[in-house]
Amino acid sequence: MIDITNALWVLLLGSLLGLELIGKVPPTLHTPLMSGANAISGITVLASLTLIVRAGDQPALLLLGSLSLGFALFNVIGGFLVTDRMLAMFRRRGDR
Amino acid sequence: MATLHSLASLLSSSLESLRQLPPQVVGDAIDLVSVLLLALGIKGLAKVRSARFANGLAALALGLAVLGLLIQLQPDATAWLWIAAGSAAGGLLGLVMAQRVPMTAMPETVALFNGCGGMASLLVAFGVSRYEGLDDGGWVAAASIVVSLLVGAITFSGSLVAMAKLRGWLDTPAWTQSNLRHGVNIGLALVCLVGALALSSDPGGWPLLLLVLASSLLGIGVTLPIGGADMPVVISLLNSYSGVAAAAAGFVVGSQLLIVAGAMVGAAGLILTQVMCTAMNRSLVSVLFGGALGAAAPAGGGGGGDATSYSRIVSCSPEECAMALENAERVVFVPGYGLAVAQAQHALRELSKLLEAHGVSVSYAIHPVAGRMPGHMNVLLAEADVPYEQMVEMDLINPEFPATDVVIVLGANDVVNPQAKTDPSSPLYGMPVLEVDQARQVFVVKRSLGAGYAGIANALFELPQTAMVFGDAKAVLNGLLTELRALGVGKVKETVSL
Numbered sequence: 255m256i257d258i259t260n261a262l263w264v265l266l267l268g269s270l271l272g273l274e275l276i277g278k279v280p281p282t283l284h285t286p287l288m289s290g291a292n293a294i295s296g297i298t299v300l301a302s303l304t305l306i307v308r309a310g311d312q313p314a315l316l317l318l319g320s321l322s323l324g325f326a327l328f329n330v331i332g333g334f335l336v337t338d339r340m341l342a343m344f345r346r347r348g349d350r
Numbered sequence: 351m352a353t354l355h356s357l358a359s360l361l362s363s364s365l366e367s368l369r370q371l372p373p374q375v376v377g378d379a380i381d382l383v384s385v386l387l388l389a390l391g392i393k394g395l396a397k398v399r400s401a402r403f404a405n406g407l408a409a410l411a412l413g414l415a416v417l418g419l420l421i422q423l424q425p426d427a428t429a430w431l432w433i434a435a436g437s438a439a440g441g442l443l444g445l446v447m448a449q450r451v452p453m454t455a456m457p458e459t460v461a462l463f464n465g466c467g468g469m470a471s472l473l474v475a476f477g478v479s480r481y482e483g484l485d486d487g488g489w490v491a492a493a494s495i496v497v498s499l500l501v502g503a504i505t506f507s508g509s510l511v512a513m514a515k516l517r518g519w520l521d522t523p524a525w526t527q528s529n530l531r532h533g534v535n536i537g538l539a540l541v542c543l544v545g546a547l548a549l550s551s552d553p554g555g556w557p558l559l560l561l562v563l564a565s566s567l568l569g570i571g572v573t574l575p576i577g578g579a580d581m582p583v584v585i586s587l588l589n590s591y592s593g594v595a596a597a598a599a600g601f602v603v604g605s606q607l608l609i610v611a612g613a614m615v616g617a618a619g620l621i622l623t624q625v626m627c628t629a630m631n632r633s634l635v636s637v638l639f640g641g642a643l644g645a646a647a648p649a650g651g652g653g654g655g656d657a658t659s660y661s662r663i664v665s666c667s668p669e670e671c672a673m674a675l676e677n678a679e680r681v682v683f684v685p686g687y688g689l690a691v692a693q694a695q696h697a698l699r700e701l702s703k704l705l706e707a708h709g710v711s712v713s714y715a716i717h718p719v720a721g722r723m724p725g726h727m728n729v730l731l732a733e734a735d736v737p738y739e740q741m742v743e744m745d746l747i748n749p750e751f752p753a754t755d756v757v758i759v760l761g762a763n764d765v766v767n768p769q770a771k772t773d774p775s776s777p778l779y780g781m782p783v784l785e786v787d788q789a790r791q792v793f794v795v796k797r798s799l800g801a802g803y804a805g806i807a808n809a810l811f812e813l814p815q816t817a818m819v820f821g822d823a824k825a826v827l828n829g830l831l832t833e834l835r836a837l838g839v840g841k842v843k844e845t846v847s848l
Binding site: 281 | 388389391392393395396397398401402404405406408409412415416419420423424425426428429432433435436437439440441443444445447448449451453456457459460463464466467469470471472473474476477478480481482490585586589592593595596597599600601602603604605606607608609610611612613614615616617618619620621622625626716718723725726728729732733735738741743
């Protein structure tokens, strides 16, 4: 288990970073940004993996972990690919 | 050659020393790099030039994070088997889904992905709570499990409801527009609270199931009453929730990387939600608790969107519209959800090309919340190769409307309703709109006189300079193309204009 004070600091600084990173976004990018951020939130894969490894030989935990990994990875892979598909379409006049 | 050889030996010896490092250290180092890449990725996603690269960067960061974790954890054979099973199923489905889904269905797809992220957090917290208990963590462990369960479940069920509403599978039931819904939701929230409090003493038993059930219902209960016009805000907010759920899962399994990434996404999602609320001149509170826009509006005044309430409607044929276009110098298209439904973006692009070849200046007015998601129209038009300089934001294009000859509104409704500026009794009053009523001539392409997504009548349709062109957007645009070609547009000018 990680130190709780540490974890709370991490939470606080991470939130502040998130607020800072996205200040002004042109409307063109709202949908891709949302979809990209959504893919990143699939980082729950880390939790799923941890759960599977910690499960030992408890089948219920293994199953839950694997299911959760599936859902999270669906989010990650689908999210990044869809975002890429959207962004690939943005070009300026004369590009290509 | 010798230098190459020494370089190779240096590399192999440094790799060797890397292998001798404790996996913990290597894992930590990789974690730090991936947080850095993730932050750069999110930052880059907010700029047009770097967005695609940044998306790849974020994906790389995620891949690195997984690699780092696997180095630290060193799974055994059984674990690998389950990891492979879950990855194959989720990964393949995601791959297929991402390639198959049409651009018009993007909003509901993002909602679906988002819901699955929430589900993942829910499952992790459920597993830990039921089968591992709260070990030594005490209230911290209990609180993080509760948040992960609660927010994960709300994200999942809320996203599915949002998806179903966007797909048209689900209407807004009447009871959700009465005050009854507040009672139901408060009741559900109280049940959640009871479950949460009881969880710390009995992590594996009934409180867990109660909490999952009640929070799932709460997710449905809070999303269902929200009207279609506000769906963009809801998706963005749910996206923020999924970040919070991920951060909570980070507390549950003790992963700092997960906490940082979740917090970043949660905070970024909130900002985006705020941007959208500002664009609609609504507060987040009124979106979430005010019910569907227009549904509660009085029948008189601005409300009542059925065809009988219009008295001065002029309709015209594509032929007349084409003639107006031929004589115009400046044309602005206003795309809306109807364009997406009709898949008419390519026909629109073709029409613009023809007009441009004729010497007409063409631009597209993009309302921040046109469509079902912020930036929805930009994505749609970009698919049809519209250069993004031609897509002009509301604040920039509004002063241009008085100098515009022809405006063609394609399947947009509420975002061009002049009542938002003039009629204080309209539910839209105060929402910034595209001031197309300032243009010399307005054509509204629409399938029928039905009300907009928000269910409000549109005064624009009755203005003297407005004419309705009834029909599916794609059919009408193709009709316009035929008429314009018949008029010789595009051919004659090519020789003259040079």
